[in-house]
Amino acid sequence: MTGGAVAGPDGRLRCPWGLSTEDYVRYHDEEWGRPVHGDDALFERLCLEAFQSGLSWITILRRREGFRRAFDDFGIAAVAKYTEADKERLLADEGIIRNRAKIEATLANARVLA
Known part of the structure; x- marks a missing residue:
């Protein structure tokens, strides 16, 4: 299956793009897909x-x-x-x-x- 979630080195599932750089890992885990308020x-x-x-x-x-x-x-x-x-x-x-x-x-x- 292509395009599905991929396990990172820590075992957490992420979108494939979310593993390409440390900046993206942090963004994927902490911000992406979350609502922004204010x-x-x-x-x-x-x-x-x-x-x-x-x-x-x-x-x-x-x-x-x-x-x-x-x-x-x-x-x-x-x-x-x-x-x-x-x-x-x-x-x-x-x-x-x-x-x-x-x-x-x-x-x-x-x-x-x-």
């Missing part, structure tokens, strides 16, 4: 999904802490107040994906939600 948490997930467009999810997972630092833990109220200077700061931040359109979308979405 406006800021949902905003974070929306933003990270947008930044992932055209990239692999592992790229985003490995930069997630950088994103959280850069975007004030995705606090909607804080991000909604970002200025042009903040946008330029984000475009220079090597800890995130520095895509102008994705950064502008994140700021616009925060303003709509605030």
